[in-house]
Amino acid sequence: MKKILPFLFILFVSHTVFADSPATELEQRINALSKAMIDADEKALQSLTATALNYGHSSGRVEDQKTFISNLVNGSSDFITIELQEQNISMVGDIAIVRHILTGDTNDSGKPGSVRIGVMMVWQKQQGEWTLLARQAFKLS
Numbered sequence: 001m002k003k004i005l006p007f008l009f010i011l012f013v014s015h016t017v018f019a020d021s022p023a024t025e026l027e028q029r030i031n032a033l034s035k036a037m038i039d040a041d042e043k044a045l046q047s048l049t050a051t052a053l054n055y056g057h058s059s060g061r062v063e064d065q066k067t068f069i070s071n072l073v074n075g076s077s078d079f080i081t082i083e084l085q086e087q088n089i090s091m092v093g094d095i096a097i098v099r100h101i102l103t104g105d106t107n108d109s110g111k112p113g114s115v116r117i118g119v120m121m122v123w124q125k126q127q128g129e130w131t132l133l134a135r136q137a138f139k140l141s
Helices: 003-021 023-038 042-048 064-073
Strands: 049-056 078-091 095-108 111-126 129-139
Touching: 023 042, 023 078, 023 095, 023 111, 023 129, 042 049, 042 064, 042 129, 049 064
Parallel strands: 049 129
Antiparallel strands: 078 095, 095 111, 111 129
């Protein structure tokens, strides 16, 4: 029993420290954003993005929160699938910079397509939740 107690303590501490780490919380929010974009879930998109959102597309178009959400809900921008690869998260206080490659299938305004772009996002901890503040996509060479 005495040999098991230190092991259980280490296991408990490890779980407590790493299970709810800021990076894990943020990854959950990033995944929730992808799901909300695919589902065009207006309520979820509002809760995941800042009212001051600056959302840049690889084409150069920039949207605020209202336009970003509206375009997903009305089908102008329609993601069928989203896969994130090579994700890297850097945290500085209540700010996180996230970079990844986004691949996916789209159906923008009823026109099927696919996308493979680089993305940089800035997330900020607002009222205890990671919130997307800015996003800029760019074409990959």
